[in-house]
Amino acid sequence: MGQSLNARTGPLSDVRILDLTQALAGPYCTMLLADLGADVVKVEPPGGDMGRSLGPHPADRKGCDYGGYFASVNRNKRSIVLDIKTDAGRDAFLRLVKTADAVVENAKTGVMDRAGIGYERLREINPAVVYAAIRGFGDPRTGLSPYADWPAFDIVAQSMGGLVAVTGPQGSAGYRVGPAAGDIYPGTLAALGVVSAIHAARRTGQGQFLDVAMYDAILALCEMIVYSYAGGGVIREPAGNGTPVLCPFDIFPTRDGAVAIAAPGENHWKILCDAIGRPDLVTDDRTRNGHRRVANADFVRGLVSDWTKAHSTREITAAIGGKVPVGPVNTAKDIFEDPHPRARGMLVEVEQPGDNPPLVLAGCPIKLTGTPSGIYARAPRLGENTEQILAEAGISIAHKEQS
Template identity: 35%
Template sequence: MIGALSGIKVLDLSRVLAGPWCSQVLGDLGADVIKVEQPGQGDDTRKWGPPFLDDGSGDSAYYLCANRNKRSVAINMADPEGADLIRRLAADADIVIENFRVGGLAKYGLDYDALRAIKPDLIYLSITGFGQTGPLRDNGGYDFLVQGMSGLMSVTGLPDGEPGGGPMKVGIPISDLTTGLYAAISVLAALNHRHATGEGQRIDLALLDTQVSLLANQASNWMNGGMVPRRLGNQHPNTVPYQDFACADGSILVALGNDRQFRAFTALIGLPELADDDRFAISGARSVNRDALLAQMRRAIARWKSDDLIAAMEAAKLPGGKVNEIPDVLLHPQIEARGLVQDMARADGTPLKVLGFPAQLSASPATYRHAPPRSGEDTFLVLFDKLGLTQNEVERLAKAGVIAERL
């Protein structure tokens, strides 16, 4: 037993990010994941660079972030023999993951109804831009598009009217990533349902639905308070101060979540009277009167050196810090202590690094068993082991272009 999901078999027909992120999570937790790719092409993200891995594969760093703990097989599903191989792999799987357009797999006999007929308890996850129903069901969806359509970009970025103001996407593909996480959660729920009832099911998950669900407090502000959320830069719509401030030698972050922290912080920066001012004493009042409050706080904070103020805040147990660049945070002692950066090596010995699974499970921790594979590198072995094909059979399929040639 290696991992909580040891013994669970996943057939991953997805590509790019949302689906592969889900299957990587399942793989980290011990599932056996087989990734199906198009011969000669592979996952689109293999070419999303630079940078690229310096091993002759042409694989991008982007691809490496979402494809560890998988085996790659290259099978042409447009060929009837290829589609039959995939059906046979699905018959041996617990979970199938796909992110084709609605109905796109039916012509290959790889849709939910076709696979459920041969594997009744199958869990079949479909990820699309807009879901299997609704007026947008046939439209393609991408992370950037969904960030805008969902309203996320209406609350991200500097305020309108300020230099640089206007809609801004998040710096990571947040809609894809969170869809991948919701996908993994949904798969685990379906597995537990199957464990209790023996019943498989289809999971219909849309990027737009996921991103709208994550509007959280911003949506609630409108639905339950009639407040239309707007872009506020680094400020928070409901609690103040919760933003960046300029010190004498650079910026720091201040994130105060309650009145006690506000009182302690204003005393620390030499403005204790602010905590007794009716305009600022309680959180709701500070939000209403934020401009007057921030004008005074900015002047006081600007006299501090950033390291000195952060040290003073740490001593007072007040939340604050600097904005790290990615190289800085990946070298931070806290990240090292938590094991977030993992060293791996491909089958040919090529070293690479990945960001690890963040949860620390005491009894069944995540493992890092297989580095992100080259496209199709496991095709022959999987067909031997999973389907019992002979050497002559796989060589014939390779020559016919049904599967990739041996690497």
């Protein structure tokens, strides 16, 4: 397994983020920033982030007040409890803003404004502060959506942004994709937006408001459906495990599982034909070029499937691995047994609080040689760093107790 880092060594080690987010989209955004070295201060209400209640939970629940969900997307952060509904809690937060590069939140439209900590208020205190919001349908400051006040979850964003309509078996009404793309992709884009806006603020001395709508992010992810419809009136539909424009480019059944094989180019197609014992298909009129293979996709898929079903996944990857784009359909168990994630530091063993064993988390995929990213600290217990963070801001413990 990969090992945790010993300190914040990433390229954002001189960046400070105040994190007001909960659930997944926002915490994923700030997790990326923290993995890249930012000092992320997670500002939680007295009851904590709702994500703390989600499992899987460790055996020692008293020693660890969160489960795997929270542990994954809140590593590398410090936690402070502030009740911003009170004057003392709000005042303490505003003092923290003076030293922050950015504030990130994912509340519904208007929540932070009504609490007295919206962007315009924070800009008065720190003109260089960047304020980032992740909402289902965006913020009126950047474009008023008719759905601005609607609540949204991952499945809503996937549906409205076009992802569901192009996913799943042919002839279906569409499927939600497994990972919470409606949260994770907006969070990823928001992290890029935060870094970009901080870069501009350091050049100009002026911060700005930015937001990412979950709907917008998924629409951007599905860019193909936009130009297909705009340019040719084509409404993309679920295409199963393939694509309507390349062949073969599919998931194929094996004797003991399944593999992805992509051989749409002529060189890869020739190698695949040789591997399956059908070199004649290179010149066969039905399969002699990419256009003909797409036109006869059912025929091509049937030929390849007949070959894959007669062999194990391991036999197939051994036969064409490194020659034709191929890969097994891995379960989590398979990934843990695959040497790639270990070699790349993508399975990281992280110590947990209390009398609990370490937990393996997905590592940071952004690899830097000079300023390494990664996991250097477990997720914090609720309010674990409150006194430390307040002291850094020159706020007395008595003040803390009032808040």
